[in-house]
Amino acid sequence: MKHRCFDADALSIDKDSGLSHGIKMRPTVVIGFVGSTLDASKIGPSRWNKWRPTVGLCMHEDLRVDRLELIHGDAHEGLARYVRGDIGSVSPETDVRLRALNFANPWDFEEVYGKLLDFARSYPFDPEAEDYLIHITTGTHVAQICLFLLTEARYLPGRLLQTNPGRGKDPDCVGLWSVIDLDLSRYDSIATRFAAQAAEGSSFLKSGIETRNAAFNRMIDEIEQVAVRSRAPILLMGPTGAGKSQLAGRLFELKRLKHQVSGAFVEVNCATLKGDSAMSALFGHKKGAFTGAAADRPGLLRAADKGVLFLDEIGELGLDEQAMILRAIEEKKFLPVGADREVSSDFQLIAGTNRDLGATVAAGGFRDDLFARLNLWTFELPALRDRIEDIEPNLAYELDRFAQREGMQVSFNKEARRAFLDFATAPDALWSGNFRDLGASVTRMATFAPSGRIDVATVEAEKARLKRFWTGGSQAPDPLAELLDDAALGELDPFDRVQLAEVVRICRRSRSLSEAGRTLFSASRTRRTSANDADRLRKYLQRFGLDWARIGA
Structure with missing residues (x-):
């Protein structure tokens, strides 16, 4: 009987995993369906001239199958027993266990996935002690897809196993096998393409600008991953003019390019929504709902259906509007002004604010439940x-x-x-x-x-x-208020207070104590033969109980 194996590249992958013949390894467990067509054959010696996937995978010299979990329906129990018998004759060391799993409709994706999920959750997996291979050659196409998805999601903690009859005209009952590792980083060409696509996505979010700030670049990389993998709300924090609105628009364009949204990008500056008009603008209204409502108005949330809604300065919304926004996020439903029937809109929310929403929640100006919902993906854009x-x-x-x-x-x-x-x-x-x-x-x-x-x-x-x-412009906030308590501030002369505030501002705009010293003593340092500006500044700060680390924090 002739034995054939797969190509050398695939073999090298499996040797690393301890699956090849002759290497001390953990027991290998294969999970798969009996093939109602591919595994069937006439009784007699001629059946060994036909490739049967489930039997063939137990006949390879370089793949030891210690246990085979063979899934079948009641209608194919006889075939499953027949296959188990043939495996016993060619691989007596393989423990074949029949697993009955019946589907009312084997082509119903929801039913097949649900029952296979139940199987996966109830199976006593022990990845520390056993290696698992999920055979996806047999079963209906729906079953194969479900096995793939459950393996990808790690409900089935193994790798995918493919078998095929091989190439050539000579009959071969063994065939070929190969393992697909879903860790795509192990495949150099795929990993390189993914890395290039990720870099392209990050560059897109930065409008193609070759930014040099390492912390900002890391943040954009994280935002790109979140944008393409999640539909949960995203909260962009940062001062006015830091680029929140532009970034939100680029996020929408990135999702549109990846076919993740089909609707519009709707941008709303919540600071412009005041009073009764805020509800109408956001959620729409029915004709006659209030004086001046001469026609139905769909509202901005409905305009963002299947797209992205960007609520800039969300901290400016009233508490009532916040409550309705929260329900619209969670249930995709809301009630227009003057309506007696809810409407729906399925959008992804991006929120922007220049406020400290945590402090606003503590002060009672922002709902803590909405903040908790927004705070899953929070990114702070630097000034x-x-x-x-x-x-x-x-x-x-x-x-x-x-x-x-x-x-x-x-x-x-x-x-x-x-x-x-x-x-x-x-x-x-x-x-x-x-x-x-x-x-x-x-x-x-x-x-x-x-x-x-x-x-x-x-x-x-x-x-x-x-x-x-x-x-x-307007007076800048006093930087000393967050560094010194009221008693310490009260002991400062107005002269010292003004001088110290300016020193703190210069320190916070400098990259080091030395740079701040050079800026602060730029005139006097030219008149000295020897100067240590950093030490001079350090001693000045010590007079007020301050140091560089505290100012930076």
């Missing part, structure tokens, strides 16, 4: 001043946006570019409006650029303009 290494790649992006919008290509000359970057990345550059500030700044310089080239004079004018914006 621009915390990503100063990303200012340079964003310059090119903003110039491209200007060119697309205005139809005119503009660039920096070398000196002007250096001058702007030195100013933009300095510790005292506030960028209080974050990327909105940067985008507006580039637009102004590009508009005023003579002959399409931004020169040093244009940059100097913009620097002065930005400084006026940053110093002429």
Whole structure:
């Protein structure tokens, strides 16, 4: 009797797993269906000239099957016993156990999956002591798909086993076998493609900008994974202008490209929804529901059906609207204003806020149950001043946006570019409006650029303009309030308080104690022959019970 095995590449995979002949290994258990057609044969010697998958898998010299769990329906019990007998004659060491499992309709996916799931949950698996192979060559196509899905989900803690009759004209009752490991990282070409696709998805979310901030890049990688694997709400936190709205739009486009949504992207600034109009705008209303309701209005939630709803500044919503949003997320249903019948909308929610929602919950301004629902996937976008290494790649992006919008290509000359970057990345550059500030700044310089080239004079004018914006706005919050208690603050003279507050602000915009010292003592340090600015700053902070680590925290 002739024995054939699979190709060398597949063999090397299984040797690593301890499945090949001659290696001390754990017992191997195969789970599969009896094949009502493929495993059937006429009684007599001629049956050994036919490939029968279940019998053949027990005849390989390089695959030892210690136990075979053979699933069958009552109608095929005789065939299962016949197959067990033949296996006993060619592989007496294989323990064949018949498992009766009946389906009213073997082509009903829900029934087949449900009963196989029950089988998997009740089976006494012991992955520490046994290796499991799930044979997917036999059974209906529905059964094979269900076995694949249950293995992929780890309800069946094994690997997929495929058998086939081999190639060539000579009859072969043994055939070939191969194991599919669902850990795709083990397959170099597939892993490389997946890595490239993941990088492509992350680049897409960043609008193709080659960002350099490592923490931001890691966060975008995580968001990309969540976006393609989950439909749960996503919460984007961060200051105004950090890019929450743009990122939400790119998330929608990514999901649309992957055919995960078919509806629209609906963006709502919740800060603009006030009073009775908020309910109507979000959930719609029936004609005559209130004065001025001259026609039915579907509402923004229904407009986002099968798509993505982005609720920017969700912390501005009233408590009643929050309650209805929570029910719409969980049950996909809500009641329009003035209606007596619920409507449905199946959307994915992305929420944005510049508030600390945890603190808002504690103050009673935001529902804790809605916050808990949103807080599964929470990502905090950093301010621009915390990503100063990303200012340079964003310059090119903003110039491209200007060119697309205005139809005119503009660039920096070398000196002007250096001058702007030195100013933009300095510790005292506030960028209080974050990327909105940067985008507006580039637009102004590009508009005023003579002959399409931004020169040093244009940059100097913009620097002065930005400084006026940053110093002429509303008073910034006192950084000392979160570092010192009321008693310590009360002991400070107004002179010391103003000076210390500015020192803390400079420290928080600096990457190190030394950089902060150089900024704070930039004039006096040039008049000294020896200077240790970091030590000088450290001693100053110690006067008030502060240190670098505490300020950074």
